[in-house]
Amino acid sequence: RFFRVRQDVHALSGPSSSIASWLWGHELLVFQHESTQLYSIWAHTFGSVFRIKAALFHEDIIVAADHAAVQHIFADTDNYVANVIGKGLVWAEGDDHKTQRRILNPAFSLESIKGMTTDIVECCEKIESSLVNRLLAHTGGVTVNIVEYMSSCTLNIIGRVAFGHDFKSTVLETSSSEPPTDAQAIRDSWNDHVNTGLTPSAFLAPLVVRAIPAITKAPLPLMQTQGAIKMIVRRLAGRLMQNGHGLAGGQSKDIFSILLNSRKGKEQGERGLTDEQILDNVSTFMMVGHETTAGSANFTLLELARRPDIQQKLRQEVIECGHELSYDHVQKLPYLDAIVKEGLRLYPASPQTERVALKDDVIPLSKPIRTSTGRTMNQIKIRKGQVIHIPFTTMQTNPAVWGPDAASFKPERWLIPGGVPPPSELPHGWSGLVTFCDGPRMCIGYRLAILEFKIILATLVRSLQFHDTEAVVLQKISPTLQAVTDGRGGLLPLHITLA
Numbered sequence: 001r002f003f004r005v006r007q008d009v010h011a012l013s014g015p016s017s018s019i020a021s022w023l024w025g026h027e028l029l030v031f032q033h034e035s036t037q038l039y040s041i042w043a044h045t046f047g048s049v050f051r052i053k054a055a056l057f058h059e060d061i062i063v064a065a066d067h068a069a070v071q072h073i074f075a076d077t078d079n080y081v082a083n084v085i086g087k088g089l090v091w092a093e094g095d096d097h098k099t100q101r102r103i104l105n106p107a108f109s110l111e112s113i114k115g116m117t118t119d120i121v122e123c124c125e126k127i128e129s130s131l132v133n134r135l136l137a138h139t140g141g142v143t144v145n146i147v148e149y150m151s152s153c154t155l156n157i158i159g160r161v162a163f164g165h166d167f168k169s170t171v172l173e174t175s176s177s178e179p180p181t182d183a184q185a186i187r188d189s190w191n192d193h194v195n196t197g198l199t200p201s202a203f204l205a206p207l208v209v210r211a212i213p214a215i216t217k218a219p220l221p222l223m224q225t226q227g228a229i230k231m232i233v234r235r236l237a238g239r240l241m242q243n244g245h246g247l248a249g250g251q252s253k254d255i256f257s258i259l260l261n262s263r264k265g266k267e268q269g270e271r272g273l274t275d276e277q278i279l280d281n282v283s284t285f286m287m288v289g290h291e292t293t294a295g296s297a298n299f300t301l302l303e304l305a306r307r308p309d310i311q312q313k314l315r316q317e318v319i320e321c322g323h324e325l326s327y328d329h330v331q332k333l334p335y336l337d338a339i340v341k342e343g344l345r346l347y348p349a350s351p352q353t354e355r356v357a358l359k360d361d362v363i364p365l366s367k368p369i370r371t372s373t374g375r376t377m378n379q380i381k382i383r384k385g386q387v388i389h390i391p392f393t394t395m396q397t398n399p400a401v402w403g404p405d406a407a408s409f410k411p412e413r414w415l416i417p418g419g420v421p422p423p424s425e426l427p428h429g430w431s432g433l434v435t436f437c438d439g440p441r442m443c444i445g446y447r448l449a450i451l452e453f454k455i456i457l458a459t460l461v462r463s464l465q466f467h468d469t470e471a472v473v474l475q476k477i478s479p480t481l482q483a484v485t486d487g488r489g490g491l492l493p494l495h496i497t498l499a
């Protein structure tokens with residue numbers, strides 16, 4: 001049995017060991033390339049499930065981009081767990097995760113999300129007017145780092161809709177001698193973290209955690225910058241907890257009220273959350289609730305800048321719908337919907353994920369694959385402890401599924417019959433994408449993310465035109481999808497003029 005299980009992993013095809021480092025396996029090469037770029041190239045050569053050499057003599061890693069395999073892994077959260085440490089909903093496992101998810105679900109119902117529309121529109125209009133004002137002060141347009149504007153906008157949104165807190169985040173044109181606001185402190189420390197994540201030493205942090213999962217702190221720069229963000233956000237979360245009663249005196253179904261009420265539940269002996277868990281959740285939501293949507297929005301705006309025809313068509317649709325961007329209005333814009341789907345297909349904010357199997361298992365495949373010895377396999381037997389990488393972008397740009405133009409930004413594909421593959425060819429998940437994952441750990445904030453994304457695009461294109469600066473913008477994972485220009489993470493220059 002031991003032999004058979006091992007054999008399945010080792011029988012998989014994969015890149016040659018001659019290009020792997022003896023110490024870092026293929027993992028260093030993957031890290032040095034853009035986002036999931038190497039996984040896409042290897043999937044093209046070796047098929048949708050293959051094997052790579054892991055760093056530090058760890059067992060080989062399986063890279064799974066087959067939709068049946070991925071669906072199986074995402075459905076079985078008792079067996080397949082995230083390979084990361086930490087607390088809060090994103091990282092809680094087992095019963096802890098189920099309790100937290102059950103407590104928080106009402107904050108993300110359709111009804112709750114609809115109720116957030118006015119706040120979202122106001123935050124987007126604030127960014128729109130700050131860009132317009134900046135333009136009015138410069139003739140002939142201005143080049144901005146759109147990343148700063150998107151992060152500001154989404155931070156303001158999550159502050160207001162989740163915590164009733166107005167970050168009042170703005171982008172300063174010149175440096176200020178005033179002490180940094182909470183928003184600036186969060187954005188600066190996040191920017192440090194992103195840029196540290198691009199340095200060679202950042203490659204080590206997840207490997208240390210994989211080797212010794214109990215380690216939560218180590219003198220590694222990436223862990224230190226992560227610790228710095230946590231400290232800032234937790235300090236703010238602590239202040240909010242002291243002062244706060246949620247958005248409506250603790251009666252509401254917003255995230256913060258729900259978290260605070262669950263503390264009362266705990267005090268009364270019900271299943272609730274401890275103060276520590278609440279603090280962790282507040283800081284988790286503040287970070288995952290804003291940097292993710294911003295990442296996908298940045299790259300979608302870059303696509304619009306490169307495709308003035310698509311941008312103009314979107315502008316036309318938004319202007320024809322009138323000025324009011326209510327929830328129902330926004331849902332009635334088919335081209336906007338197609339652009340958002342296409343943006344989330346090509347630029348998932350979390351371009352890949354990782355799982356570890358807690359038990360031996362057999363993973364089904366949607367299509368047989370050929371092993372390194374030419375055998376055909378319909379399923380893969382794995383051993384407990386197997387690490388699996390799931391590259392979302394590779395799955396969503398696979399030409400064998402999405403056609404020869406899979407890598408192109410083509411919103412029309414969502415509007416024409418047969419433009420997207422049939423459901424049988426796609427994973428479960430929102431719109432046949434794994435951008436928001438699937439199963440019990442599917443992104444709890446997906447409805448909010450989509451609504452924000454739509455309102456951001458609609459608000460900005462109605463008054464502004466985005467132009468490509470021809471800068472070479474790379475896509476890196478640090479720790480979410482980041483734009484890297486001239487070696488600087490969190491930089492995506494776009495030229496803007498009035499529409």
Ligand code: HEM
Pocket residue numbers: 082089090091101158285288289290292293296348349350353354434435436437440441442443444445446448449
């Ligand atoms: C475009 C925007 C977003 C994308 C692409 C995205 C994607 C994802 C993905 C892929 C996961 C699963 C991670 C994994 O298990 O490996 C996830 C989980 C999660 N997301 Fe999002 N997310 C987005 C926005 C948001 C927002 C706006 C919020 C909250 C306000 C949020 C909160 C969460 C939470 C709490 C989890 C953990 C869920 C659980 O483990 O049960 N996300 N997200």
